[in-house]
Amino acid sequence: MRAAMLAERIKAARRHDLLLAALTGLLTALCAAVRPEEDWQRAVGYSALTVNLSLMNAVVMPLAMAALASRLWDMETRGSGCRLLFTLQSWESLFGAKALRGLVQNVVICLAEGAVFLLAGRMWGYTQALEIPRVLWLMLCTFVVNAMRFFALLALSVRSGTQVLPLAVGLACSLLSVFTAFMPERLTLLTPWAYDVPLSAMRMHYDRETRITAYEPLAFPAGLLAAAVVCGVLGYVLARRAVRDQEV
Amino acid sequence: MDNIIETENLTKRYGGVPVVRSVSLAVPQGSVYGFIGPNGAGKSTTMKMLLGLVKQSGGSVRLLGREMNAENRLALLRQTGSLIESPSSYGHLTARENLRIVAQLKGVEETEIERVLRVVHLDQEKARRVKAFSLGMRQRLGIAQALLGRPRLLILDEPTNGLDPEGIREMRDLIRSLPQTAGATVLVSSHLLSEMELFVDYVGIIDHGRLLWQGPLARLQAERGGEVVVTRRSKTLEEIFLDLIHEQGEEAAE
Numbered sequence: 001m002r003a004a005m006l007a008e009r010i011k012a013a014r015r016h017d018l019l020l021a022a023l024t025g026l027l028t029a030l031c032a033a034v035r036p037e038e039d040w041q042r043a044v045g046y047s048a049l050t051v052n053l054s055l056m057n058a059v060v061m062p063l064a065m066a067a068l069a070s071r072l073w074d075m076e077t078r079g080s081g082c083r084l085l086f087t088l089q090s091w092e093s094l095f096g097a098k099a100l101r102g103l104v105q106n107v108v109i110c111l112a113e114g115a116v117f118l119l120a121g122r123m124w125g126y127t128q129a130l131e132i133p134r135v136l137w138l139m140l141c142t143f144v145v146n147a148m149r150f151f152a153l154l155a156l157s158v159r160s161g162t163q164v165l166p167l168a169v170g171l172a173c174s175l176l177s178v179f180t181a182f183m184p185e186r187l188t189l190l191t192p193w194a195y196d197v198p199l200s201a202m203r204m205h206y207d208r209e210t211r212i213t214a215y216e217p218l219a220f221p222a223g224l225l226a227a228a229v230v231c232g233v234l235g236y237v238l239a240r241r242a243v244r245d246q247e248v
Numbered sequence: 249m250d251n252i253i254e255t256e257n258l259t260k261r262y263g264g265v266p267v268v269r270s271v272s273l274a275v276p277q278g279s280v281y282g283f284i285g286p287n288g289a290g291k292s293t294t295m296k297m298l299l300g301l302v303k304q305s306g307g308s309v310r311l312l313g314r315e316m317n318a319e320n321r322l323a324l325l326r327q328t329g330s331l332i333e334s335p336s337s338y339g340h341l342t343a344r345e346n347l348r349i350v351a352q353l354k355g356v357e358e359t360e361i362e363r364v365l366r367v368v369h370l371d372q373e374k375a376r377r378v379k380a381f382s383l384g385m386r387q388r389l390g391i392a393q394a395l396l397g398r399p400r401l402l403i404l405d406e407p408t409n410g411l412d413p414e415g416i417r418e419m420r421d422l423i424r425s426l427p428q429t430a431g432a433t434v435l436v437s438s439h440l441l442s443e444m445e446l447f448v449d450y451v452g453i454i455d456h457g458r459l460l461w462q463g464p465l466a467r468l469q470a471e472r473g474g475e476v477v478v479t480r481r482s483k484t485l486e487e488i489f490l491d492l493i494h495e496q497g498e499e500a501a502e
Contacts, residue, residue, distance in 0.1 A: 003352050003353050003355065004353070006352050007349045007352045007353050010341070010345055010348050010349050010352065011338055011341070011349060013340075013341060013345060014340055014341075015340065075338055075340070078339065079336055079337050079338045079339060080333075080334055080335075080336045081336050081338065082336075083301065083332050083333065083336050084330075084332075084336035084350070084393065085336070085353070086300075086301055087299050087300075087301065087325045087328070087330050088322070088325070088326075088350065088353035088354055089322070089353050090322065248296070248301045248302075248332075
């Protein structure tokens with residue numbers, strides 16, 4: 001497995017995958033961050049960032065994960081890599097190395113988003129106390145939901161042998177995710193690729209008269225996170241089988 | 249002479265349709281064995297089965313004196329180099345980086361890379377990205393990948409495909425020299441029969457998935473070479489091959 005990981009690292013040369021992952025996380029979170037103009041906005045800065053970021057993740061990450069998964073596999077498709085690799089390593093080690101590489105990039109995305117919480121508070125002077133457990137929860141949920149999206153799209157990428165299909169599916173999921181924020185809560189459970197929103201554990205209430213948004217922290221939905229983990233495991237199995245069934 | 253590859257009744261069926269039928273190959277150690285047949289004869293499928301890339305429907309494979317199975321397959325293939333159909337490479341990487349991947353997976357010292365680059369005359373191009381390579385250069389890189397780790401056996405499927413005449417000549421010289429320079433046995437397939445007879449010393453002729461004949465090229469020419477009446481020259485391998493296929497067709501019709 002070590003040799004497979006090192007080989008994967010050589011393959012990643014000049015592709016700047018980790019940098020792109022960090023930029024994706026940073027830009028997504030910075031777009032979600034509130035630049036407060038009034039005191040009440042400073043007082044709910046982190047809560048607002050939590051809600052906005054979960055929605056941004058639901059919209060941006062399906063496409064980002066499609067790009068990540070298809071870039072990782074596309075190099076094998078273009079270069080007929082499997083024909084050579086399967087004479088040098090087991091399909092399990094190839095899949096394992098790809099999976100680990102994808103998960104490392106996912107970790108980088110989550111860390112970059114977590115860093116924005118610290119950054120935004122200092123830059124824009126949020127007066128709200130930063131609740132570290134909530135930030136860690138959000139990072140964990142983002143990681144799990146991203147892993148689910150990554151494996152499902154990796155499976156699609158391997159099966160289709162093209163970048164177009166996973167990117168199209170990623171784009172479609174991104175567009176559908178826009179509506180999940182406005183769906184009844186139960187309906188959002190049917191859209192696992194957009195679980196970021198119900199997993200955020202933060203509810204938003206907008207008062208039309210005062211034009212003030214209030215945020216209500218909720219208990220961490222551990223059951224929903226478990227459901228996301230199950231979906232992620234399913235995606236993992238699908239992707240693993242897709243690599244196993246690769247015709248060379 | 250010991251056989252480095254032996255198959256017994258190797259068979260492959262796709263959806264019930266046989267594409268390789270009871271092929272029993274015997275490739276002697278130290279030889280350049282030409283596996284010849286028209287397109288679609290079953291050469292590539294047979295070679296893929298030798299490498300375990302395609303699961304056989306029946307029969308067995310002995311490689312380097314050992315029966316190949318799921319447990320020992322990768323260990324046996326570490327002593328084998330292969331180039332199947334078209335070379336596998338990563339266009340965004342340089343030739344050297346491509347070889348580093350193979351060296352890493354084969355557990356070969358990276359100093360080997362310089363040696364194989366020299367063997368295939370790519371040492372001046374090692375820092376260039378492969379996407380800028382011509383097809384001939386990619387084929388040579390594929391051979392270099394196969395040569396890493398000083399394998400005892402090389403399995404090369406149509407290595408001259410898509411090459412210009414100069415490239416074909418270079419590849420021919422390289423393959424012919426491998427038993428001496430690398431101590432390797434070479435199993436090479438092609439449908440270019442006139443080309444093959446210039447550098448192989450054993451042949452196996454396959455058509456419609458059946459092995460029609462195998463043995464030393466000299467014996468094939470002695471047994472079946474005869475003479476072409478008009479020009480009074482010996483028959484070429486291509487002519488012998490066409491005779492064999494014709495006979496096979498007549499037998500099948502009867």
